[in-house]
Amino acid sequence: xxxxxxxxxxxxxxxxxxxxxxxAGTQRAKPIDSTALFALSLPNEAGKLQSLGQWRGKxxxxxxxxxxxxxxxxxxxxxxxxxxxxxxxxxxFVGIAVDDADKVERFAKELGLNYPALIGGYGAVELSKTLxxxxxxxxxxxxxxxxGSIFLTQLGPIKxxxxxxxxxxxx
Amino acid sequence: MDCQPTSTxxxxxxxxxxxxxxxxxxxxxxALATGAVAQPLPLAxxxxxxxxxxxxxxxxxxxxxxxxxxxxxxxxxxxxxxEPVSVPATVSALPPGKTKDDPFFxxxxxxxxQVIVNIALKGTVPGQKVIVVAESQGCADVGIxxxxxxxxxxxxxxxxxxxxxxxxxxxxxxxxx
Numbered sequence: 001x002x003x004x005x006x007x008x009x010x011x012x013x014x015x016x017x018x019x020x021x022x023x024a025g026t027q028r029a030k031p032i033d034s035t036a037l038f039a040l041s042l043p044n045e046a047g048k049l050q051s052l053g054q055w056r057g058k059x060x061x062x063x064x065x066x067x068x069x070x071x072x073x074x075x076x077x078x079x080x081x082x083x084x085x086x087x088x089x090x091x092x093f094v095g096i097a098v099d100d101a102d103k104v105e106r107f108a109k110e111l112g113l114n115y116p117a118l119i120g121g122y123g124a125v126e127l128s129k130t131l132x133x134x135x136x137x138x139x140x141x142x143x144x145x146x147x148g149s150i151f152l153t154q155l156g157p158i159k160x161x162x163x164x165x166x167x168x169x170x171x
Numbered sequence: 172m173d174c175q176p177t178s179t180x181x182x183x184x185x186x187x188x189x190x191x192x193x194x195x196x197x198x199x200x201x202a203l204a205t206g207a208v209a210q211p212l213p214l215a216x217x218x219x220x221x222x223x224x225x226x227x228x229x230x231x232x233x234x235x236x237x238x239x240x241x242x243x244x245x246x247x248x249x250x251x252x253x254e255p256v257s258v259p260a261t262v263s264a265l266p267p268g269k270t271k272d273d274p275f276f277x278x279x280x281x282x283x284x285q286v287i288v289n290i291a292l293k294g295t296v297p298g299q300k301v302i303v304v305a306e307s308q309g310c311a312d313v314g315i316x317x318x319x320x321x322x323x324x325x326x327x328x329x330x331x332x333x334x335x336x337x338x339x340x341x342x343x344x345x346x347x348x
Contacts, residue, residue: 066318067275068276068308068316069315069316070273070275070310070316071314071315071316072316073274098318107275122318122319125318135213135215135315136317136318137213137216137311137315137316137318138318155213155315156213156314157314
């Protein structure tokens, strides 16, 4: 293969990479303001209000999920492993449950959840729509870098290799 | 940037220039390198789980979910009701679904394809309009779930000895629309 074809392959690979996970980061019609996200306060399982602003400066992974969403539950063990491994270096997962507190508490205990599970209730879906979740489906994840800028929004599960790629880029 | 999705599991067919240059190989290598098989965009829930209702007689309605391939509904999250609430309505039992084991909820039943129930009404008069309300919750095989959806269809009950009317809902789309 000559140099011209190599360059064309590289360009096509970059274009293809953008097409992968086609509904990742392409949903929003206008830029999402992370200020609104950091201003958000929601109760945790114990009922204590938690502001997302307390995690500014971290690589923050905000994950909208629910116990009634099997794909959501299936990706969480990988989040737990990543939180354990990279938490000391500044990675922070925060789950926002579109769910009842008692179901969240039961599931969190069963799973050994090691990151905050905030209770958004069923209204949290509307909240996620303002953050780019046009289909209002789950799981929906927003990743912010240490500067507080939105790096990625994604509808659908985040596979382990994608999660590692995100961590490698931002940590 | 908008990327055109390709069908899942297959590589895009490369273009064939008339002079047979090696551009097709380049595109195939790029596709292999990235695994660039884009996922189709998920449907909005009212498109994935289309709900319809039609009168079978002045006292009977057929309610139907038409579920697009690649999507499924949970049996225990489907509920029907009729408005106005003053109209007594009896919904037939939901048919059995396909059972699967959910690690958190235990045995659950799901539906694919079509789900049909009959709703028997009492005390209605010919020409009366009722609203059938369907509550449902489902997911897509690509790995997303939708919250509970409410869909409503207005049904005009026919006069006695008149053929069942078409539903008053949005007209059924033709396949090419």
